Amino acid sequence: MAKKKPEIRLRSYGIYEHWDSQEKTLPKIKEFTLDVPAIVDIEFGLIVNIKAAKNQQLDFCIDHPGILDDQGQQRAPFEGSEYIKTNDWNFYLGDTIWLPLTDKIGQWRMTVQLGGKVIAEKAFNVVVPNI
Numbered sequence: 001m002a003k004k005k006p007e008i009r010l011r012s013y014g015i016y017e018h019w020d021s022q023e024k025t026l027p028k029i030k031e032f033t034l035d036v037p038a039i040v041d042i043e044f045g046l047i048v049n050i051k052a053a054k055n056q057q058l059d060f061c062i063d064h065p066g067i068l069d070d071q072g073q074q075r076a077p078f079e080g081s082e083y084i085k086t087n088d089w090n091f092y093l094g095d096t097i098w099l100p101l102t103d104k105i106g107q108w109r110m111t112v113q114l115g116g117k118v119i120a121e122k123a124f125n126v127v128v129p130n131i
Contacts, residue, residue: 006053008119013046016094026092034122036108037129038101045094048112048120054087059113062095065106065126097126 012029015036019027026047036044050058063077082091093112097104104126112120 004052006056006114007051008114009049010120011047011049011090013122014044016043016045016092019043019092019094026090027094034124036097036124036126038097038104038126039129040097040099040101042097043094044096044108044124045092046110046112046120046122047090047092050084050089050091050114050119052087053084053089053114056084056114058082058084058091060091060093061109061111061113062093063109063111064095065104065108067103093120101128 012032014029014033015031016027016029018041027043029047036042059079059081061077061079064075067075069075078095084091091112093110095108105128106126108124108126110120110122110124111118
């Protein structure tokens with residue numbers, strides 16, 4: 001019998017309520033947007049739903065606009081992997097803004113891959129807020 005092809009659906013993207021990675025529940029969407037104000041602790045990202053892919057490896061990347069480390073060197077994009085835990089699984093990929101704000105301004109590209117293919121991708125524009 002042929003293996004069932006995974007079903008992928010981008011559930012939401014934008015600004016979310018605060019998320020605790022230790023919690024089982026994912027953050028709730030506050031606003032669908034690709035423009036994110038550079039405010040300390042603002043939570044933004046995307047949630048993708050994946051069906052029929054249990055135990056497959058999911059790869060993700062957050063390519064930020066040139067955030068500097070403690071030595072003033074540009075940090076590499078944040079990459080990682082996660083194994084899909086159930087046959088109907090929601091995955092949150094997100095980040096927050098922290099001080100200093102100057103190196104957080106710009107485009108943040110978030111990608112999620114399954115089997116080497118991009119299944120979700122969004123580019124967020126972190127901008128100086130209108131205050």
